[in-house]
Amino acid sequence: MTREEVIQKVNAFLVEEIEIEKDLLKDDALLKENLGIDSLDFVDIVVIVERNFGFKIKPEEMANVRTLSQFYDYIESKVKDK
């Protein structure tokens, strides 16, 4: 899966399933402060990522993920590791 495909898939579920406005999805957007993703949203994001990318997010691996760009990086690395 290319980075472009990761970005496309992540953005698609953020818009369609988490219902975040498309215009907010910028690389440097902070997941919590700018996109409004809180711990309860994250419960669903774990489920959606598993369904879309076939791996389970481990909270400890997300400790340093604060921006959308870092989230793409994380997903991309996990997909490559598979």
Added chain:
Amino acid sequence: MKRVVITGMGIYSCIGKNLEEVAKSLYEGKSGIGIDPMRTEYGYRSPLTGIVERPELKSLLDRRSRTCIAEEGEFAYIATLEALKNAGIDGDFLEKNEVGIFFGNDSSAKAVIEAHMIATEKKDTTLIGLGSVFQSMNSTITMNLSTILKLRGVNMTISAACASGSHAIGMGFTFIRSGMQNVVLCGGAQETNFYSMGSFDGLGVFSVCIDEPAKASRPFDAARDGLVPSGGGACLVLEEYEHAKKRGAHIIAEIAGYGFSSNGASVISQPNDAGSFTAMARALEDAKLKSSDIDYINAHATSTPQGDAVEAIAIDRLFGNTKPFVSSTKSMTGHECWMAGSSEVIYSILMMQNSFIAPNINFETPDEFSQKINIAATTINKNIDTFLSNSFGFGGTNSALVIKKFK
């Protein structure tokens, strides 16, 4: 003690999605029963059910709220919106006044079963997702509505089998009458998804009149062969009289009495005429009324052979001399279970407002018990000043409410 009035109501059911549609269906004796093919596939003995469409909530609620609300909560939410509008209560009122909530609900099967299926497949509970826990608890309706509406008063669910919705009104009545609350939203809701009634169907108590769904629910009729499950949502705004008067609210009706009992019997599913009688007699006494003051009885009668018979015996014992009109609106709606005690109060108030008695459709041949009571088999144009609404449930829980025109 304070007087308790009804200042708003809302309904979402298989015979209409709002008060106006439901009043028309009741007058016309229209059935809301149909076939759910998923029930056949799932292994039900009977695929008959009230057909209730899932409401579209995307334009009304944000994602979090929609994720956490179960099917019956969706029905309840739509009914509550209508009730609040009907009562002239808006968000500003809810912010400035302490409003409580009591809803009757006794299951939320779909989320429980789906969570189990995910956990079984994935062996990982963190893949169940956010909404499940808030959808699967019996209190799903009150926890969701109180959050969505930002309520600050008493907040709880009443689980009392098929009397849940009636006891919820009884509890709201009690809280307001005693001065503990001024406004309480009271209601009941019932899921209709195919998971929800499988174990109930397994008891073999559902009608199998599959060829003619509209004729399947036939309370008090000699040829009845069981109940038809149904569902939806119903909400009433209960308010302390002086509070309602002060804010200039339109008063729809007054709650005059609440009666309850438990059968004290040893068979969990068996109804009992003595228990039904006690609940009705207690409601009348609470209302300081005589049996001759009751113009109409909305019977609990679900179309089961035994249940309808014991209710007819109890009604005859208490009202044998005055013989008020009796009908079971379940003949049209099916058995709305946890919701029925609330929805049937709304159905009866609609009759009271429009001066008619809705028919007990499919009542064609009386049996030895139902021949002793005055069943309205067709629509009767008649003034109603006071009515009694019965609700009985598994475990022998009984509830009766007396409602009268506000004077």
